[in-house]
Amino acid sequence: MAYGISTYAYFWRISSRAPQPMSLTDMLRDTARLGGQVFQICDYAPIESYEAARLADVRATARDLGLRLELGTRGVRPAHLLKYLDIAGELGVSLMRSMLNTTDHRPDSAEAVTLLKQTVPRYADAGVTLGLETYEQVSTEDLLTVVRGVDDPHLGVVLDPGNSVARLERPVDVVAATAPYVVNIHVKDFAFTRRDGWVGFTYTGCPLGEGLLDHDGMIAAVRAARPEDHGSINQIVEHWLPWQDEGFDATAQLEHQWTQHSIDTLLRSK
Template sequence: MVGLGLSTYTYTWAIGVPGNMPQQPMDAFGLLELATKYHINRVQIADNIPLNQLSETELERLKHFSDSRRIQIEVGARGLYQEKIDKYLELAAYFGSPFLRFVIDEGTYRPPLDEIIQLIQQNLPKFERAGIPLAIENHDRLKGRDLIRIIQHTDPHLVGICLDTVNSLGAGEGLQEVLQQLAPYTLNFHIKDFSIQRKSHQMGFEVVGQPAGSGMLDIPEIMQVLDDFRKCISCTLELWTSPEKTLEDTIAKEREWAEKSLKYLKTVGIIN
């Protein structure tokens, strides 16, 4: 069973959502403090705390802080274009990240499939020299078959998947379909539990987040599928915490959901 990590998307509201910024947003050090509290030895710092915007001094402090607590930092980014690849591959090497997780699209940047493949092909020697594979997150636009095409036309040894349990609904694909296609390539698994509820007027459904173990996911079954391929390096708790009336109440709920999720994951053996 692979180890469990926290993410900047475990505590999305505490870090800050555009238009809903707390007075004192959680930073990377705050996330590492929580990992220490819960005896978690890995943390995924994704694009909502962009590492490329930290100064050299701040990066040095963060590395010293994580090393002193024996917490591995997994580096994540959004926007797969050359400048970001160069900077974040450097950051991944600096922090000793076991992979570099990327969401391809960013804002209006939505490159076509052939352009994505060509860009990754051009950068394969850099990933190989660094000894760090690229983990592409299934994120809304691209279907499973598109992601497989990217991998097969680049290098399956250097390019894999960051498998999110919910994101592919945006591409019209359910979890079982995505798992069947992408499990053989999965380097990192995002545990994001959810439920699907029919609207009161019966015309449509709503996908809402849940604490791990409280929704529709059969997490032990999914982990068994991933274990069978012996490729997944880590799994990461993420939450889609539904908002309360105030931001303060939402942040408190988010912490409660994180604690509840970690307790559940410990009961099924997914914890360090």
């Protein structure tokens, strides 16, 4: 397994709240400085407007920094996924993450299978694996129904067990169910804290190793379920970092600290 960082680890530093949002090149260089081996360009809308020459520059920058690239989007409509397959080809990407739903399309399992059967063979021909992420909008059972229905080794699961808690699915159950199909792992820790006056809870991210994520158990389950393939399954750092009351500088500093801590923790676990 290789260890990397997602655009989601730079959520606030590339947002409109940043006085000078980081560029994609900034994120690539920062990932290399932190010791990452992979960078996942995930839900990063500007990439769709990049022309071939600019995509070639991104690919060359990543290569020069010793980074592999992965890509991420949302949705299963064939036209959209094939557009992203073209981008993947320009970037030299072999792993694409997606989600079943978009703001204007929420296919049921049967429709998703039908749509993906039109697209996944094209991904397979290009040597690109498509991973559907676990998250609260779709039950893990339904997600696996789609993956099994398409029945192609180039379609699997991007495992992020923290997402499914909002659907009242236990992370350990999500890990156990999806382990045989995992092609990519998002690593972010999470925790519940009591609201003021003990009126309800807040569910947010926390530094890796300080929350409810059983990282060691998750990795062990995937390795046991996929003994021949686990070496190609990358672990990608993400965060759920709340905005800090002190403002952007404090938030950006903490985001950086969490990312460095996560990468250092993963590298020590090798």
